[in-house]
Amino acid sequence: MKSLPGALALILAAAVVSSGCTPSSADTVAAQPAAASTAAPAPAPMAASFVPPPEAAIPAGPLGEVIRQGRAIFTDTPTHARAYVGNDLSCSNCHLDAGRQANSAPLWGAYGLYPQYRKKNGRVNTLGERMQGCFRYSMNGKAPALDSAEMVALETYAWWMAKGAPVGVALKGAGYPKQGFKPPRPPDYARGEQVYAKNCALCHGSDGQGQQVAGRNVFPPLWGPQSFNWGAGMHQIDNAAAFIKANMPFSRGDTLSAQDAWDVAMFMDAHERPQDPRYGGDLSETRRKYHDSPMSLYGTEVNGHLLGSSPARP
Template sequence: MKHLPIMLLGALVLTACSHPAPEAPAAAKPAPAASVAKTTSEPAQAKAPPAFTPPAESAIPTGPLGDEIRRGMAIFTDTPEHAHDYVGNGLSCSNCHLDAGRLANSAPLWGAWGVYPQYRKKNGRVNSFGERLQGCFRFSMNGKAPPLDSDVIVALQTYAWWMAKGAPTGEKLAGAGYPKQGFKPPQPPDYARGAAVYAKDCALCHGANGQGQQVAGRNVFPPLWGPQSFNWGAGMHELDNAAAFIKANMPLSRGGTLSDQDAWDVAMYMDAHERPQDPRYAGDVAATRAKYHDTPMSLYGTTVNGHLLGSGTAK
């Protein structure tokens, strides 16, 4: 079994808190610093990507097209309510793509629409935008993929198309995705440091146990691990994705206030907890890691504090 040694800690959608730092669990063995340590030489950027501002919600047209755009927005912001047949947890698209998919540096919809179709290493083939949305349901929502011609996929694609109206196609826009370029921690991520960051900056919203907060059965703040969170196949389980999202956007409304090190440490803490199984799992954690998770950014199939991650969701 391949281990990813490091002292680990992490979190996803964070907000300041006065809870005391939890007692640090037994540390995992430190991983080679080269796996995530900051490098001294980084490639020079060619030209700055073009900037883009999506249209205001008030600009949604009237008539059938506007109705479909609004339906897509409703699915995006309350996915369990409007796409309940395809979700397996309580998460909504807007939990990771903030401000109804509008906010720069939180993988906004307007930044994704124009770069598809594209080849995705995750499944080894060219994907349409609709297929990319299907993957979100399968992994982030821990559910099942709606058919490409379903009302759900059509509405979401219509919303994304409208959000990107006027944007150049075929090139990455400023603020698209999560800002990962050159974003490396000064030191290898550490679980114990991450636990302290989580208690201070995340637990107020996401709870000391990482299970979020609900009102009337709906998530106000999403669970970051456990049975109702994203599964081991979701992109947010990878340390670089989680750290970049956290750095840019968390604590909520205070993005950019955590240090690079704190963002990586708390991402480690979050991603070192159990969550639902990768749907591509074929009965063996080691084989699943070798096939889909063989990267220092994934903790799946590694042992942290005596627990083999991917071996079962801790309730």
């Protein structure tokens, strides 16, 4: 197993060479064993951000009904796709403003880039298969069938959000803004704990378990049994830092320094969460196969605890 200091020694160097986030979601760039990339180079971003159609423009009739169903699933996933969700998160907890907000992996930025090759599973994925991964990792649940009503509705909502956008073009504002984004110093747990207490605990709680009203998340849990599992892209420090820098604190994105964003991402991701569903009984082997990156703390020791070795607790 790797110790925390050994992993952190590589993080800053890795950040320097990190490319921009694939404009679909953080999971797309999850760490894999080192290998020559077979992915085609991403096309140059557009000069201006794409503006998706307003909700009021959803058409009437059967098509509009399915678009609205997709939006409902996206914004309140535990209610509208309960059979496939293993925690209390909704898609819109990370893809903000019902999947509309630039720099938070908006749906309109992902739709036109699929099918695409993903290192995470070593093959070309359709958009539906990409969404299935969200259910498995971010929702800590199980994947709906590609022809299920839930998956059809989500893909239809994504299609409608991207109406008018060019196909095969990496749109500005898609994904999380990672290009050239690195901290002056390697991220630090103790500094991150201070950033969290000052900027995050008010909404997400001092214990990281978020806040609920009437059984529905107002602010999502960031670690523990109801958060995303160790297979989700947000468990990687660089993905979390890029999302935090652009979007957090909520409604006050881009107010934290790059250093603060990396520090608090490290603090958040240094907590236990549900097991990676690809875990085969050997923590070291699971890290080697799926987390062989300084951006992943899975299988490293933090404050005397070996992450991934015990059930997640608040």
